[in-house]
Amino acid sequence: MVEEVIAAPAKPVHAAGRGLTGASTPRRLTEIEGDADERWALSIGEFARVLGGGIVPGSIVLVGGDPGIGKSTLLLQVALEMAQTGEVLYVSGEESERQIKMRALRLLKDEKGEMPEGLLLVTETNLSAILEHIAAVKPAMVIVDSIQTTYMPELESSAGSVTQVRECASRLRELAKGSGVAIFLIGHVTKEGAIAGPRVLEHIVDTVLYLEGDRFQSYRLLRSVKNRFGATSEVGVFEMRERGMVEITNPSEAFLAERMVNAPGSAIAVTMEGTRPILVEVQGLTSPTAFGNPRRTPNGVDFNRLLLVTAVLARRLGIRLGDQDVFVNVVGGIQVEEPAADLAVAAAIASSMRDQPVKADTVLIGEVGLSGELRMVGQMPARLREAAKLGFKTAIVPKRIRKGESWPKGIEVVEARSVREALERAMVKSE
Numbered sequence: 001m002v003e004e005v006i007a008a009p010a011k012p013v014h015a016a017g018r019g020l021t022g023a024s025t026p027r028r029l030t031e032i033e034g035d036a037d038e039r040w041a042l043s044i045g046e047f048a049r050v051l052g053g054g055i056v057p058g059s060i061v062l063v064g065g066d067p068g069i070g071k072s073t074l075l076l077q078v079a080l081e082m083a084q085t086g087e088v089l090y091v092s093g094e095e096s097e098r099q100i101k102m103r104a105l106r107l108l109k110d111e112k113g114e115m116p117e118g119l120l121l122v123t124e125t126n127l128s129a130i131l132e133h134i135a136a137v138k139p140a141m142v143i144v145d146s147i148q149t150t151y152m153p154e155l156e157s158s159a160g161s162v163t164q165v166r167e168c169a170s171r172l173r174e175l176a177k178g179s180g181v182a183i184f185l186i187g188h189v190t191k192e193g194a195i196a197g198p199r200v201l202e203h204i205v206d207t208v209l210y211l212e213g214d215r216f217q218s219y220r221l222l223r224s225v226k227n228r229f230g231a232t233s234e235v236g237v238f239e240m241r242e243r244g245m246v247e248i249t250n251p252s253e254a255f256l257a258e259r260m261v262n263a264p265g266s267a268i269a270v271t272m273e274g275t276r277p278i279l280v281e282v283q284g285l286t287s288p289t290a291f292g293n294p295r296r297t298p299n300g301v302d303f304n305r306l307l308l309v310t311a312v313l314a315r316r317l318g319i320r321l322g323d324q325d326v327f328v329n330v331v332g333g334i335q336v337e338e339p340a341a342d343l344a345v346a347a348a349i350a351s352s353m354r355d356q357p358v359k360a361d362t363v364l365i366g367e368v369g370l371s372g373e374l375r376m377v378g379q380m381p382a383r384l385r386e387a388a389k390l391g392f393k394t395a396i397v398p399k400r401i402r403k404g405e406s407w408p409k410g411i412e413v414v415e416a417r418s419v420r421e422a423l424e425r426a427m428v429k430s431e
């Protein structure tokens with residue numbers, strides 16, 4: 001329960017006769033200006049892709065993520081780029097001017113770039129002052145870092161509360177819609193799920209992006225969960241380096257880079273992140289339980305799916321896991337939620353248990369059913385093409401019920417009815 005103090009209405013956000021963009025008179029669509037493809041291009045391709053192809057003028061975008069994940073860094077990089085062609089105003093309520101200048105210098109060092117004239121910085125948390133600055137500067141793009149530190153003194157609640165966050169965002173939206181300036185709001189989400197976090201903003205903004213990743217890993221995923229201007233569940237992959245976020249245009253290669261070929265307990269899955277297939281290494285380790293109940297420890301896969309897979313391995317394939325601790329890890333710190341990775345999880349565990357490696361040039365795709373059967377998953381052609389592109393020779397997939405389109409070329413597709421059959425085909429035979 002959150003206490004919400006209802007202050008005397010300051011100025012109603014939607015006064016009668018005032019629409020989002022000024023006048024509220026019905027107009028014919030044919031008379032309204034606007035181009036479907038009006039976007040500002042960006043050389044940070046991964047960022048542009050997640051936005052749906054670039055920055056839309058007059059849009060308001062929320063970028064959420066855990067503290068320290070790299071939101072300020074990423075948006076400062078975007079600001080530095082956009083400022084080469086137009087004015088950009090960076091409003092910070094979190095860091096000092098000096099800190100931001102130092103970060104900007106660090107980000108530019110690598111490309112030997114010059115500090116762009118068009119980038120303006122102000123440290124301010126009072127919303128009316130921010131609105132005045134925007135009116136005075138008339139930038140093409142504004143970054144508000146963060147929405148939780150922005151406040152309206154006329155509201156009787158503290159900065160970061162539900163009321164403050166919602167009201168400030170609404171005002172900024174009005175400004176974006178009315179003036180055509182693109183506004184990016186940075187919002188912190190804590191693991192505990194702060195109530196006044198970005199969740200209350202999702203319906204106010206046009207686009208919601210989440211920056212996520214394991215704090216101890218350098219990879220970061222920028223995920224769009226809502227987008228009025230493009231596809232949702234699009235994902236951009238970055239790596240946090242010494243000099244800022246570097247885009248990873250071929251994530252599969254990056255995630256497989258450190259793989260130890262022919263080691264038992266490793267299998268390759270092909271997971272879909274939005275419309276994009278990504279190959280990931282799933283590792284499994286079984287070890288006799290020393291004390292108490294056997295443990296199941298997933299890292300990067302869903303706990304319940306791991307329980308299901310281990311149960312199927314034990315009951316349908318007779319693999320004795322009852323006295324074994326089972327660890328599963330997805331390399332690179334990404335989360336694989338979809339059941340399509342079940343088969344790779346099963347193979348990794350079975351491979352560790354039998355101390356027999358999975359063939360190094362083989363990918364495994366499929367959902368595991370409770371009877372030990374393999375079930376078809378979506379977007380199979382895209383997955384297979386990505387695996388072929390990375391040089392994998394064989395893909396073990398569920399048996400097709402409907403024969404329709406043929407499999408993509410360049411990879412041998414082995415159809416298996418059951419997990420047992422799939423594992424037989426996947427394992428390196430011991431002499």
Ligand code: TYD
Nearest residue numbers: 067068069070071072073240241242243244
């Ligand atoms: P930051 O962008 O401040 O995170 P957020 O705004 O989401 O809270 O990023 C903070 C972390 O990023 C910090 O731990 C240092 C690291 N970092 C780098 O590794 N390289 C860099 O070039 C920069 C600027 C930061």
Ligand code: MG
Nearest residue numbers: 071072094145
């Ligand atoms: Mg920050």
